[in-house]
Amino acid sequence: MKTHDKAHEPLLHIVKRSAPVWWRAWLIRVIAVVAALIFSGVISFLLTGKNPIEIYATMLDGAFGTERRIWNLFQALAMLLCVSLAVTPAFKMRFWNIGAEGQALIGGFAAAACMLKIGDALPNYLLIPLMIICSVVAGAVWAVIPAFFKAKWGTNETLFTLMMNYIAIQLVSYFVQIWAVPAGSGKIGTINPNTMAGWLPEIFGQKYLLNIIIVVALTVLMYIYLKYSKHGYEISVVGESENTARYIGINVKKVILRTMLLSGAICGIAGLLLVAGTDHSITGDTVAGRGFTAIMVSWLAKFNPIYMIVTSFIIVFLQKGAGEIATTLGLNHAFSDIITGIIIFFIIGSEFFINYSIKFREKEAQTK
Amino acid sequence: MSVAIELKDITKTFGSVVANDNVCLKVDRGEILSILGENGSGKTTLMNMIAGIYFPDHGQIFIDGEEVVIRSPKDAFRYKIGMIHQHFKLVDVFTATENIILGLEDQGKYNLKKAAQRVKEISEQYGFEIDPMKKIYEMSVSEKQTVEIIKVLYRGADILILDEPTAVLTPQETQKLFAVLRKMRDSGKAIIIITHKLHEVLSLSDKVSVLCKGKYVGTVNTAETNENQLTEMMVGKKVTLNIDRSEPKNCEKRLEVCDVSCMNREGVKLLDDVSFTAYSGEILGIAGIAGSGQRELLEAIAGLQHISEGDIYYHNPKTGTTDDLRDKTPLEIRELGVRLSFVPEDRLGMGLVGNMDIVDNMMLRSYRRGKGMFLERKKPKSLAEDIIKQLEVVTPSANTPVRRLSGGNVQKVLVGREIASSPTVLMAAYPVRGLDINSSYTIYNLLNQQKDKGVAVIFVGEDLDVLLELCDRIVVIGSGRITGIVDARTTTKEEIGLLMTKTEAYKEDKAHENA
Known part of the structure; x- marks a missing residue:
């Protein structure tokens, strides 16, 4: 069996970043949160047909809407x-x-x-x-x-x-x-x-x-x-x-x-x-x-x-x-768990990109 | 006999390190080839390329005369290559049979009985002793190895690679393994065995290929060679390094190791009746193949390894008293007033904490000082700054985690800290491993300065050229036994190389004792 396929390097591989820079770490985290909000916005629109902005506004209201809610928030915190x-x-x-x-x-x-x-x-x-x-x-x-x-x-x-x-x-x-x-x-x-x-x-x-x-x-x-x-x-x-x-x-x-x-x-x-x-x-x-x-x-x-x-x-x-x-929006509790899950997943996932970067295989021409 | 596998001009580099440089090899069917070389000569890298774990940068591999590309362990299996690694890859809670058929893509149903039957057949064919239904965690090291070998045979391998198979075996088990290997050879399999032990090479193999620092030195027929020729090939030509060496002054007995033995959990002796003396104002080298007991020896002295027999005496130059360090914890040793510094082999895993910054690493030895429950970071900080300045440590600041530093700078931080406590005994295990030339010389100079200050320096090294030029005396250790103590000024590389591969204990000569 003869193969002249010299593409032995995988398409992408993961490289550990040598020295994480603080501003890049925070940039990645912010991007992750924004991406999570956009992604869960799309998901919630697809699943419920509701305006994502409205959903986020309701979330803010639920956390900070009244003085009592603020106290409850801090107590839970x-x-x-x-x-x-x-x-x-x-x-x-x-x-x-x-x-x-x-x-x-x-x-x-x-x-x-x-x-x-x-x-x-x-x-x-x-x-x-x-x-x-x-x-x-x-x-x-x-x-x-x-x-x-x-x-x-x-x-x-x-x-x-x-x-x-x-x-x-x-x-x-x-x-x-x-x-x-x-x-x-x-x-x-x-x-x-x-x-x-x-x-x-x-x-x-x-x-x-x-x-x-x-x-x-x-x-x-x-x-x-x-x-x-x-x-x-x-x-x-x-x-x-x-x-x-x-x-x-x-x-x-x-x-x-x-x-x-x-x-x-x-x-x-x-x-x-x-x-x-x-x-x-x-x-x-x-x-x-x-x-x-x-x-x-x-x-x-x-x-x-x-x-x-x-x-x-x-x-x-x-x-x-x-x-x-x-x-408020008459959605069941499972839906709010989905949103929470998506956002936390993105935040945790961003840690990976802070510590590692993904390198794609260089073009054949460059290696020669 | 036909050629089973042939390598041509195989080269592999890791960063700037050339692990294999144009290596050529050839093994026939029905033949055992030994690959001989010191630590870091590239033997395992080479075998990993045949087994599909690494991919060569360039070069060709031929199997049965046809060029092949081995990209993964799966490819290697397809070409009937089986590797038995030094560290076993077995699932503890499975039986031998379950491990053997694990991951095998078999057509049809999973039939454990049939598999067990087949395992039995293979065992009988080659004379293995194994219970196919025994669980791995109940097995001895040699049984586990047997499972690994049967695993590759079961997959139909007819080119077998064994990476230092005898390192973990007792002499009797080694003999049994060799008998099995000879049977396999006679049935037409090609066998490659990596080893350091010359007598095994001579008794088992048909041909020997020697690697030295990644380069292919040559292949000789076992019948036409002897220990001396092989040692010469293995250690290479003497290289002059021009390390300054002063004459030892004011030598007094500082540390006496007397008949020390220690065992691992399985009861295998890691140190066997080891005795030597380290004097103040000299550098005592310890030479040996990796894993011959160097680590255990230093850890035993430092109070980190339990000793089953023997004593370690420390002669305190201040008080004139002698203390036995046996079975004392590192803290108790320090409380006795023993100024013992230790640069361990595992720098970031033992000597330092990788995620802590340089200042916090400086405190490791001294953080207990001072009253109260809070840390005092002022002195460690100034010490860190001194070391950075004096040893020219390249770092953004004293608050950089040490794991971000390069290997040489990590070592400077570690050695700097250990020297800062003005020791009377300084032990350093492979202090220049992985360091560039300049950093290496910085370390040699530091060790020499300590020697001139009257410290008893114990230097475990792997590069024989360095040992010969830096040390005053060299203790050679093989399989946990002292196989020789030589004068570094008069001995030769070949003599040490030969002693390293020996396993018989050396009887201490009175002449050396009085030196």
Whole structure:
């Protein structure tokens, strides 16, 4: 068999960009967002026949239309950001903690248990600190169990943390049945509606302001912790290369345990804010998938807490806006998910073009 | 016998590196050809081109006298070429049979029983011992290799390429493999085997082709050659490099490695009864074929590799005390006051963190200093700037991630940091690998400066010319054993080359001990 076909080079190949330039990176991101908007505009026109401009206007309205909506947006942003901050140190260490859902839920559950069982016995200035301690400890324990097994026996943390989610959810569902308010209803309604025992205080009459302030403070603290503390430095080294960590004498197991303790503790705080600061109730779905969405927020921001404000804003905005399309324009909820999906896909996809460029095969004439 | 495969003027370059330069080869049916060459001489690159993994820049490949183009591993299979790689490509949770038929585009139904039967037949034909239903994760290294070989035979390969097949085997397993290979040869297959080990070449093959630094040196009949001739062909002519070398001064025992052995998880000895002494004010070279235990040796000294037997003594010049470093962590070693610096082979994977900037990489050794929980970046920053200036590191700034720097500049950053802690022992593994001439000389000068300061320098190298001109003494290591300790000023390239391919342990000579 003879072939004189010398076209042995493939038609296109992928080349890693040597030094990403910051302005080009941002240009690519902006192009990606614009392309996503145009593309989802075309899709929505084809599927629904509605004017895309109208759809986008409805999205903006859904997110910013009224003062209440703006507060809701920032509350949702704060909660997502809080869970994202929790998973970030673990992810930066390349410890795939996908158990934030369960860690936050168990933290919230600890707070709810305090409110239900000793809410009447203690004044708020004692009850709330106790709830904070219980939430933090519960979240930390939930996170440190898989970390311990990983450090000691090298178990897979991804599966382990995932399984811990289900345990937490079932545990909460079980106690929701037992402690149902009102009894026998099968769910926990508003806890202590009259005494408001264990409710986090409102600031300036705003229900969500305290949550937002706490998360802003956490964001700044996490940024400083990761960037300027010795612990943060160790997390980076362990994450980048365990070999380097061993080479300079970092106790990798200790760092894993310590970091997961922190990650779980912040998840516990997130649970506390959800239960005692927002819902004043608990169900198996209180965390509402934030534990998983947080992974995306953290990755998109490259584990930088300040960038995470932007990425969690994008996601919350899309959720709120897309929800509004569904109700106002009479489209079903699946459609808003399609839009959200397209936009996030483009944003994530742009990272590829920031790091790589595609080269087409040069013309035969040029190579000769 | 007819010619099975012939290569003519094959050239392959990677960037500016010429991996193969006009290489010619010829293998007959019913013949075993060994390809011999030092590390980086281009053996694996050449074989990868036959197996369709790389495509040659120019040159021709003939199979059964007809020119062919091999563009992919699939093409290679079509020409009945089968390659057994050094690193096995098997699915752990599958059985031997499942792995063997994996990816095979067979007409008709997937018939595991029939396949297992066929595997048995092949095993019996060539004398393999294998259970077709055994899962890969339950297998020893040699069994896995057997599966790889049967895999290519099952596909009907009659030109077999084995890339360093004996590197992972015990002597008994090697003998078994050789018996199988001879049987295959007798049944008319053409076999190409890549190896460094001269005695294997001599006992197994019919012909030997030698590569040296990417160039084809020649082919000889095994029956008409001997170890010395092959070594000479392999190491090439002596090249003078003009590296300055001063006489060692104030030599004191600094580091004593005594009867050290260590094993990997499978229980294979990576270091076997290794003993030597490193003196202050001298450069001790370590020569050997890649993977002979150099890495394990340095890591054992640095506290990164568990030692099953033996001790490592450090003689502290300040306090006059002697400490045993065995089973101590890197941190404990440093807390003992041992000034040990280590430039590891894997620069970005071990010595540095690629995504961190130069300043943060400077802190790796020293970040714990100072009280409080926050980092102190002032001193590391000035150290980074000093190193950039003194060693002429080409970088946009001290805040550039090190992975963006070129290989030579990465190495300057790493060596600069390790020297900055004023060590008493400096270990460097392949510090000039991949570096251009100027950067290489910068590194040689730095090592020489350390030697003149009275540091005990341990230099693991691969280029024999460099070892001969830079070092004072050279320890030669082969298959985890010390096969010789020679004086670098009087020895020859051939002597070292020969010792490198030996596996018998060298009995330490009292004359050297007193040197």
